[in-house]
Amino acid sequence: MLRRLFILTMIQLSSKMKLKITNKKRFIANLALRFLGLVVVTVVMIFMLYFLSKVLYVPINVYFVIFVIFITQIASIIACTTGLMVDLYESKDNAILLSFPAKHDEVFTSKLVVFYINEFLKNLSFLVPMLIAFGFISSLPFTYYFNILTMIFILPLLPVLLAAIISIPIMYIRQFLRVHNTLTLILLITFGVFVFLGLTGLLDEIPTPIRIVALYNKFITSVTLFIQSSAKYASIYGVIGRLLYGVNVLANYGIVIGVIIVLMLMVLLISRPLFFKLASHTQEYAVTKKHRGKNKRSKSLFWTFFKKEFTISMRSSNEMISNYVLLILFPFIVYVLNYIYIGIDRSTFGTKLVIAFDIMISLLLVTASNTASATAISVEGSEFVLLKTAPSDTKKMAWAKVAFNMIASSLMILLIFILFQLSLPQFSDPDIWLMFVVVILVNSGHILWSFQIDLLNPKLSDYAATASLSNNENVSKSIIIGLVLSIIFGGISAFLLIEDYVTGWIRIILIALVFFVVRFYLFSNFLKVYFREIEF
Amino acid sequence: MNKKMVVLLVLILSALSIMAISVWGSLPESNNRPSVVSITITDFDLQNGDGDKIKSVKDQVSEDDYIYKIPFTVTPINSDSKIKASTNQPGITARVDDMESVIYVIFDIDKIGTTVTVTIWDKNTQISDEVTLMFLPPSEIIIVDPDIF
């Protein structure tokens, strides 16, 4: 059994982590390099902790350590849960592993072992250097480092075992929500509203007029208190922190080992028996959505393409959220920022700076959401063949996509600015709507520019092969151009508004309009020439 | 360059913008605020002959509850104050929240049980007050009377 477990684990590790010892010398050199890296990270952590302690006066004590362990382990639990959900029950390699001459329980255990090793290595690269640095700063005795050595092996067990247990109910909830899209949307909106209300509650605590130095001190004090008091709620991680520090060592070791045994029993009795049943239940036909329709000829080819874009977007909520996540964050960021700006006793110069920064940050967020345009042609993948073989002016597909992206983006921006106006009545209405005009014009120009990038260098084959847009260079280019545009327009706005407020606004809008017209002209010409040259 | 980096950039830019507006775009603070006249710690159990304030924290500070709050008052209310606090023990930290007029005293796990004197002062006028926190019930706190001998 151990031998099979070892083989199953090594197969998965060699595939996931490219773990292969081809050359002994190279392997040793690699190990030495990693060790050196660890030393460097530890030294950096020592400086960081020194800065926190001596400059920001944040107490570096056992509660701080408990907080760091707690936060990193929460992140690990979340990562392990989402990872295990896929790896245990939806992974394509199940078809291979489960067909091997090994028991299902062994396959299950091997997957947990792989995750454990992954967590172990992750802890080695961040948490362990942090703990060593803490020991150095606090001049702790040798027993502390001995305890770290044991914790290196014990700590990764907790997120993996917890994830193995909680991934099951979460999986069922996820499946349920996938089928009931309306409920998912309602939950998301409710969550958004709660976050917004929470933010407004937090911001209401800030007394106005805002004095930044006092606010900064209050912020540092609040953060310090938060870190220090979190140890009360850290449960098992509070025990681990105290154990490391040498407080009630034996009793705390007993508690930790006891918890691990309980978790292991739960995994053995609940997760392991359910594994095969859940892994072998195909999800392929789990969601068969019927959308009744009629055969109907479209009024125009543009409308055909637009309808297709709209239909696919509405049914791909994950991709939509991924594309527009920054636009979803936009209202929260803008609200918090402008609440603080308004709270500061500003001079006229300060008000103009506020507008310039608002334009810059707004543009940064909206342009980074135009990744759909930067991959508009690439996502056609193999289906681009249809556009090449059809006896129609299929360039209209590009205009349909541009129109769809512009409408979706602009509607969201409009909604955000309406919220902005309603939630911050102290902000001047003309300023808000003039900013809106600038943002819409520049964003629309950026959409055209992003599309043009993809037009000139589409990644059709990459997408067709992988169905993935990660590491897509067109997306990076689009985001960088957006960043440059936001800095330029932010700078121009500041300069022109400071010169003269009224004519400044007129000139800013004119410049934005010219930018949009130029991008439109360039895009339409490039489309005419290069669309037909695209080959799959 | 990806969206995560954009979020990071937005956070950095936001922080920089707040600093820029505070430094270059804000109205100067009025110098009409009066200086601090007194700082007083009101929460104590007894005072010795020298006026040292002593507070018993035996029932209030423990391994599970290691942050102790000391309220203080500053007169006049709208004074131009820069309040700082410190302790005479390493491993016990004092942090001031001058908006709430509270000092938070944080005891490290191995310092619970250690007597500590917390001092609070105004950086501008050097006016100060202090209180000693002891882990004894109030009845056991012995005040040495210099007149006995």
Added chain:
Amino acid sequence: MTVKGGEVFGFLGHNGAGKSTTIKSLVGIQSITEGSMEVCGYNIQTHPLEAKLNIGYVSDNHAVYERLTGREYINYVADLYMVSTTDRDARLNHYLERFALADAIDNEIKSYSHGMKQKLVVISSLIHDPKVWILDEPLTGLDPTSSHQIKEEMREHANRGNTVFFSSHVIEVVEKICDRIAIIRKGKLVGIYEVAKLKDQGLTLEQLYLLHVKKD
């Protein structure tokens, strides 16, 4: 090389011989570096729209928009080929019955099996009743029933006076359904043969093909 109406023409060759390249040039996906290609009298380079209007193409990778339903996908393709509502209604109903896809046509393509997706692509390539039907490895990975249905349709489409141009490297299938075949080797056309005449000569297609291969 000329392919006439009313015949099923097979295009046979080893992997990398140039079958897909030829087909892709014919349907307008790739540019032609040398020579010319005409479909129903229209040069694919000078009159691409007219030529493409007569072509129905089934590609070798069967990719479709998975978030659309089968019906939405067919309507999308029908719009591209300017098929009237009446015609698409009649043809779609006919093919749905023929390929037994009626129950799934309003489901998202994501839920389709490989065979169902391929049948959907076949229907979409026939929705405008093309005079020239070009299929590139259409039977790969299909179950016997689906495979039979497509082969039957190929025969019937040719019997209606249309051209069926069919590429494959599976000799048995080509031999069974094609009227004529062309063998391509290393980018060069090495011979065009009538399948019936081969049979009369007592030569199987496999023997003929291996003969050409051995010439290397």
